[in-house]
Amino acid sequence: MNEKLQRMLELYREVSHLAMAAGLLDWDQQCYMPPGGAALRAEQLATLAKLAHERLTSPEMGQLLDELEPWAASLDPDSFEASVVRVARREYDRATRIPAELEAEFSRAASAGFAAWAEARQAGDFRIFAPKLERLVQLTIERAEALGYEERRYDALLNLFEPGSRTSQVQALFQQLKEGLVPLVHAVAERVDRVKNDFLFGGYDERKQWDFGVRLLKAIGFDFQRGRQDRSEHPFTVGFGSGDVRLTTRFQPYLGSALFGTLHEGGHGLYEQGIPPEFAGTPVGSAASFGVHESQSRLWENLVGRSRAFWRHFYPELQALFPERLGEVDLDTFYAAINRVEPSLIRVEADELTYNLHIFLRFDLELKLIEGDLKVADLPEAWRAGMRELLGRAPENDRDGVMQDVHWSQGAFGYFPSYTLGNVLSVQLFEKAKEERPDIPQEIERGEFAGLLGWMRERIHRHGGKFTGTELIVRATGREADAAPYLRYLREKYEEIYGL
């Protein structure tokens, strides 16, 4: 291998090891750290981030990339060598374009924003949060300008999560989705009482839920020799190479919370476990994009986990585990219950159908904030108006409205679209997988997932971060993100459940 490439990878590996160490510190913070460790942990994380940034942006790295690029241009762009140079360049540019001072100020503003957000939520008073959010919007605009873009300022932010994506593409996709979804949601909303799910609340022993969740994770292919599951307040997944992938879950009165949360994180985990071990610590050791990552979690959570086929196999087991709650509930009733639609105010509690409407609103508002078409002071009212338009109801307070999500408080603008993109891609990939492996539906009914997982491994996981999300989806399905299969899937599913 090219000596300069070796050296670049060596340097990059240190950046990556520091990031992994930070990832473990964060995992620990959310799962095990005693309260007294918080202050010092924040300092440790700041040091690791600083050292990683220093090494990623070192003059040596820049020099190596300059020297490697002509050589890499002569290689097959799909090769490991060409890919690591390409991705390292993207990360190097991203890290060097933002002046250190701006980045430090943004980081401080994000900490202050998060603290103010938590306080404002507690007090139910948006005005506590507003000045910090204003500052964050301003600094985010400066970051976007520093990062650069071709069409629109928001592109620069979008690219942090979806490299190569354009705002105009997201807008077109969301418009198409909105046109299909809104009438469907309204039709279902009128028949909301056709489906009951009260028996899914309360009376489910946590230990049994945990064991059943582990049972499902093993069934779908999550390898506990190369991963584990813990509890945390907010479920998440983090991978340290494919050999150590960690999921978290939580338990709430609603049975579906842990059940589908576990399958969701399990889907993220399968992706991480499917990235080739030899990619670990290199620029291509991570997933292609947030949207593609979300496609994997949504696939296992919704397309598999909320399907009748899946429960045809697993429902008897679940019934046997909770006979006093589910003994008298038949499969169809259970299936309808776990897919019950109810337009609600809170994104993270939203059902499969209304979920995207929450994203449309956030995308619309953050786009306006970043492009200067909306003032922070006007945000709460814009939120209420948007909710009324999309879901027919508005929150009574800002805690259940504009302050419900943590993202903006930490300056994570540009992230939300990935959620909906993930939903769209999940169906596009699932349909392609079934087209090429027609046995998949029957396998799912038998509780066998090797066919589906194998296809995802082959088409998505094994490429790690070599390609952008769009490149990967085109390679896998022959076309870019397409709303049609997703809308078709939702229509068929919910028309049947609600007898439309």
Added chain:
Amino acid sequence: MNEKLQRMLELYREVSHLAMAAGLLDWDQQCYMPPGGAALRAEQLATLAKLAHERLTSPEMGQLLDELEPWAASLDPDSFEASVVRVARREYDRATRIPAELEAEFSRAASAGFAAWAEARQAGDFRIFAPKLERLVQLTIERAEALGYEERRYDALLNLFEPGSRTSQVQALFQQLKEGLVPLVHAVAERVDRVKNDFLFGGYDERKQWDFGVRLLKAIGFDFQRGRQDRSEHPFTVGFGSGDVRLTTRFQPYLGSALFGTLHEGGHGLYEQGIPPEFAGTPVGSAASFGVHESQSRLWENLVGRSRAFWRHFYPELQALFPERLGEVDLDTFYAAINRVEPSLIRVEADELTYNLHIFLRFDLELKLIEGDLKVADLPEAWRAGMRELLGRAPENDRDGVMQDVHWSQGAFGYFPSYTLGNVLSVQLFEKAKEERPDIPQEIERGEFAGLLGWMRERIHRHGGKFTGTELIVRATGREADAAPYLRYLREKYEEIYGL
């Protein structure tokens, strides 16, 4: 504060944060990491160690120390400022004196040594381990020479664990101890059957053991808001500042294993929790020495935890927890059982009385190895001869002999004396505490430990790493490590139990 000092502390803080991150990665490795994470974890740890070493030995650090020392010399040597400069200098010198190449080779030899040791133990064949151990001895000699010493080569190694200590002091102390202990051990050995402890083996529910251990930890003052306990194969304690101190424990058929292991680690944990929070991340943020650390663990494990006074308070609780095992066993019988002496082959299973004999042997042998008076090939036979002389019995195989401890396989020569030093210091400190706070014995009988802990906080913990172990013990007790109180304690205790 002096600007140069600020900068030095800033640089040092990064070293410290890297070390803490490495500490968490190691903790995780021993407590939670799935098997698949091992390979990459080793790489992550190597990167963190490399970056920490680079920063500690940076020219800037050397320059700052050169510039700060004249200023620090004008300050009260007990002041924070003078202390951090003094300790940082010691660590800087230690890190810079060993050539990077030698350190890297030593690190590789230690990894290879550990692997060969594990393999040799498995196979029961010392010859597999011998060549790696020889190499480690050679490299350790080179390290000692690089580190430098005034009297004897072994001093340089001793100083890694007990800054400022001399081999000659250890020899004198050990000689005094040996003269007192060997006759006592022999006298007890003849009456070994007077004390039974068979009822302490088996039938103790782990969950109840865990809960009782936590109960004891809380009683002695361990703060679970600033710490936690987990399980691991080998119990250990690690602190990330005083706000996040982690203990581990394990369960075996012998009840005393978790019980006294928990109190032992709890003692280490109390020390860590007692170091001032503002010392965290500075050169004085760690304990004074390994021996002083061990004095705290032995204090709570043995002087408190294996005392009749302690169990006068807690034994009824333990009986109530395990009525089927201990219901018919009275306090005196229990007290004798947990103090049963039995000359055994294995150090980590040794009782309080014979424990030090195991250390004498190891110290004697490693001193000879380092000073060139013993060949690795002759080590197994020297071990057997030493065991016969000290404990009247020799192991049948090297697994239970020279290969039982991990230390040498990782190149940790100079460490063993700290164990016995800790025993000696524990009694010296305990007696001084009781002298100055005469209520301590009655408090222990009532299950109250604030008096004893308060004294240790004041005299030991709050100084962090400002002083060497010897300095600290002289400040606290008025004299250097002294075998007399320890021997007196052991004689009184065991003469009573064994009716000598």
